[in-house]
Amino acid sequence: MTERLESREKVTGTARYAFEYPVENVAYVAAVQASVGRGEITAVGTEAAMALPGVLAVLSCENAPRLSDPPDGELAVFQSRTVSYRGQFVAAVVGETLETAREAARLVHVEYAPEAPDVRLRTDHPSLYQPGKVNPVFPADTEQGEPEEVFNNSAVRVDVTYTTPAEHNNPMEPHATIALWDEHGYLTLYDSTQGASTVQSMVAQTFGLDPSHVRVVAPHVGGGFGSKGIPKPNVVLAAMAAGAAGRPVKFAVPRQQMYATTGYRTPTIQRLRLGADNDGRLNAILHDVVEQTSTVKEFAEQTATPTRVMYQAPHRRTSHRLVPLDVPTPSWMRAPGETPGMYALESVMDELAIATGIDPIELRIRNDTDREPESGLPFSSRNLVACLQEGAARFGWAGRDPATGVRWEGRKLIGTGVAASTYPAYMSPNRAIARAEPDGTFTVRIAAADIGTGARTALALIAAETLKADLGDVRVELGDSAFPRASVAGGSSGTAGWGTAVVRACEALRAKLNGAVAGGRGGSSHAGNGAIPPEGLEAAADTGAELKAREKYARHAFGAQFAEVEVDADTGEVRVRRMLGVFAAGRIINPATARSQFIGGMTMGVGMALLEESVMDEEFGDFLNRDLAQYHVPACADVRDIDAAWVEESDPHLNPMGSKGIGEIGIVGAAAAVGNAVHHATGIRVRHLPITPATLLPDL
Incomplete structure (x- = not known):
């Protein structure tokens, strides 16, 4: 209902x-x-x-x-x-x-x-500084072992710089x-x-x-x-x-x-160094990021943090440096940090695969880990390998010729690419109220937000399951600060955080209803939930204490992105023929809205790879392209066949529903998969986004 x-x-x-x-x-x-x-x-x-x-x-x-x-x-x-x-x-x-x-x-x-005005981001800026924290509360820098020395002594070394432009939501x-x-x-x-x-x-x-x-x-x-x-x-x-x-x-x-x-994604300059032995096993990872903030407010995007999660290597370093410029303040944009950071990391992993002569999927599997590399915490669940293998089977990866620039169809060069995805399984404290109405229906109230993700539907499903009621008898009311306080719709934490509060409120309501039955109170009843008094009955929940008591685990969703592209050899135009994402994101509450969220994120990743760029006027400041006629986003012609799937994942260490959140991970790694496919098609490695005809034509 x-x-x-x-x-x-x-x-x-x-x-x-x-x-x-x-x-x-x-x-x-x-x-x-x-x-x-x-x-x-x-x-x-x-x-x-x-x-x-x-x-x-x-x-x-x-x-x-x-x-x-x-x-x-x-x-x-x-x-x-x-x-x-x-x-x-x-x-x-x-x-x-x-x-x-x-x-x-x-x-x-x-x-x-x-x-x-001073508006140009550069690595030698005199005002470059180390922030205290990066979004939301991560340390700006981490280091383990002797990464510089071990990198320099590695049998295989990749040392490259990737840059991403400003992007607008x-x-x-x-x-x-x-x-x-x-x-x-x-x-x-x-x-x-x-x-x-x-x-x-x-x-x-x-x-x-x-x-x-x-x-x-x-x-x-x-x-x-x-x-x-x-x-x-x-x-x-x-x-x-x-x-x-x-x-x-x-x-x-x-x-x-x-x-x-209204905010934008900060541009980034990312130097990545990977040191490995001849069989592709990583010895050292160094990921150093420079990005901008404003003079009005500090915002430090956590661009290097996914490198702390993805692959095992005993010697590692990540760092973030900021430049305060006379520009608007950067802010959150879908999967902040993970999106640009994984674009660079997964592109460099592709470069390492080529340098070692190892298949890109096999390389990632060899460097998989069951513990978060830097914290040492065990993963609550990590099905990255399952996503890679399932995606490879669905996509038809087997038999792929690793040679670049050799597959032609007429005047089109064809290539395929892969990249991994990850996103933290965040949760925040929330409150909710569940109410049994005299007419036998139920109302759930929480100040959550539905930004087009289907939050009402997901929360109604969660409430109905907990109440053991028909979905049509549950009404969810949200989007009002007069309702119990809720966290922001962001960080893929909505369903997990709000849903936990809804579960606990509904459990408390069921206990009250059963108590009313045991006490012999009159009233209507519904779906085996006991007696509902004439004046109705409600129960509230606050999940703050529950979150503080959670066991220590590294909680992340993972995935694998696959792309096939065609590149016109005469014009340099890139089209994504097909794209597949396979994700491990805990329990999927609603398959219809989940698929929509995954595909929406993947489509944004195509935009990041091929189209999106906010151009700063270096003389006067402000962005030159300021509407959808000049800031280009992907349309149907830019990706002709796109699909998303997921592997079944049971994770008892998350929340009552076992969900990890899916709003963000769909974009993570998508741009790298497209960029890797473009390289496979043409042999041209583009290290600055977006990949446009102008960047490809000189070398085609």
């Missing part, structure tokens, strides 16, 4: 997204972005804008209310005259209509004392907020967010409010890919504008403005 209602609402257009809530007397916000890459605001001219009929207010650093204690530098909207990057919000207009607000924003005149629904204050100073936000509870707490701190005075409503979210994991400046700006106008306001960030204000 829940999933049928969910799909019906979405396909008929009745599902409400943030900008669509019917709020009376609403006004509209349009923001003004900085036109310089660095400097100070010397004056803000608002006369022409205020003279336009229908303009209600103009906000800037000259008249904005003082915020209390923003927990994030990007949320300190209009609190300073400093311009930290081009595209930063420096003023905003509130108008009776959206057209009025936008026209008035064009009339706001901001004067600057500009300075030359581009969810279909833009970052959008409706903000309204009531007469008691309570703030309601209808927001497109991956975490209503997180927005509630961070916005409350920003405005100096008790969290109970802020309500965030987000039952449907049109995608986020990480960019909506924490509130961005648009949320604070909307709340500020509603206060200034004295009425509710709507603010949807235009696509072109999102590129500077």
